[in-house]
Amino acid sequence: MANSSHQNSRPDLLSLLHIAIPIIQAPMAGVSTPALAAAVSEAGGLGSLGVGAMDSEGARKAIRETRALTNKPFNVNVFCHAPAVADRGREKDWLDYLAPHFVKHGGTPPTQLREIYRSFLADDEMFCMLLEEKPAVVSFHFGLPSQDKINALKAAGIVLLASATSLEEGRRIEAAGLDGIVAQGIEAGGHRGVFNPDGYDEGLGILALVRILVQKTTLPVIAAGGIMDGAGIAAVLALGAQAAQLGTAFVACPESSADAAYRAALTAQDIRPTTLTRAISGRAARGFANRLTELGTAPDAPAIPGYPIAYGAGKALHAAAKLQGSAEYAAQWAGQAALLARLLPAADLVSLLEAELKEALGNMLARIPQG
Structure with a gap:
């Protein structure tokens, strides 16, 4: 992994998220479920709920159902697109x-x-529900809410993440005072998280994007896009990411609603x-x-x-x-x-990913010339 003083000075994301292993299940609105999020969190990663297509009461129900299955932290993801x-x-x-x-x-x-x-930008009921329920982590896709909402969620003790597809978006996330950046490469399944869908999208791949954000921002970086196994996780950790977010890898799990x-x-x-x-x-x-x-x-x-x-x-x-x-x-x-998808229960997949990660990191170290 990167070992510059700039890299070492940034917050430790795993400690911030209270997770044991650097694996995050992507929110996947319409496919993620309380059972899936809870299984991933129970296995030592960070499970996620995608509530962007729900109203506030549907999201509250999903949060409470997840809490009934685990007392571990999990992420709640909302959409911050410009209203239609x-x-x-x-x-x-x-x-x-x-x-x-x-x-x-x-x-x-x-x-x-x-x-x-509704977009979270115009959904005050969803905002109030999050302040009441206080999930451990809230993440934003397609952009950022108002600074007032960001400040209020942070004051409630919620860790805040947001997706970026470019350095400019990463810097906006950093300037807004969030806790981490989800670097979404062009390889990722689901919706591109670009802030302006009508603007220019360079289509950066995950390797280039992670390295740019690690070098040019001070926030912890989570890599997302095309990562399906432990070797992929090891690759992005070597570039300075502190965790990997996997979506497609979890769709085939029996706990998903696919x-x-x-x-x-x-x-x-x-x-x-x-x-x-x-x-x-x-x-x-x-x-x-x-x-x-x-x-x-x-x-x-x-x-x-x-x-x-x-x-x-x-x-x-x-x-x-x-x-x-x-x-x-x-x-x-x-x-x-x-x-590279595998048909496995979520907990088994997390365990396999952790074992593959350890093996890949060991192989990487073994290839480094000694002396």
Whole structure:
């Protein structure tokens, strides 16, 4: 690992998070469950709940269900995207474009799309709930809330993390006084955490991004993106990250809420490639390529509605196709190393990752010339 005075001066993230091993389960909204988060935390890592698609009472219920399963710390993740702006013409064009696919599967497209869940930026009920429940860790995706909210959550004793895809975003997280940066490489499954989805995205890979953030900021760095085994964790620790966040690796665990088709896609012998697409939700996200991702890039495709308004169309089309046994329009988020997924209970996976990490670190040390 990096051993500069700059690196050694930053806070010890594992002590801050009260975890024994540098493994964090990614929040994975819609797939993470209290059972999954609790199992990872009980095994010595940091489990996570993705509550960005929930209302405040749904999130409170998930937090309390997790606490009933573990007294260990866990993370609660919220979405900080700019609230959606409706564009009825654009939304109608997208629904008209998808209409033949609804008909093909015996469904009817929605007559109108809407914002299917609220951003944390505009959700005061979620903010008040977090202050009341006081989870050990809260993390932000897509940006940052107001400084007043950050200050209040910190004053409540909550450790705060946020995703960054660039140095500029990392520096904004640092300036806001958060406790750590989740460095999300382009390899990561799920939604890109870029603060401005319409701005330039360099698409930094995890190795470059981690090293840049370690060298150019003073906060602890958590590496996320394409990490599936202990060797991957060892690689990012060697670059100066203090922990690794794994998402796709935990989707196949029985404690996740992934359906049978999603699990089959992860474990298929001829696994499909992943792609970054806006077609499913209106915002760039990496998942398995399918019919809906193809439609989003077709030459005759209209402009895709904004996030998360487009999600309503994608979810409705998937629901119609699923009734006929098809998952070709599903949101099956997966990182670039999905081929390495293992079908294991979460606790067993954490134990295996820890053993692989120790072996990889030992092998690295053995390769260093002595004397």
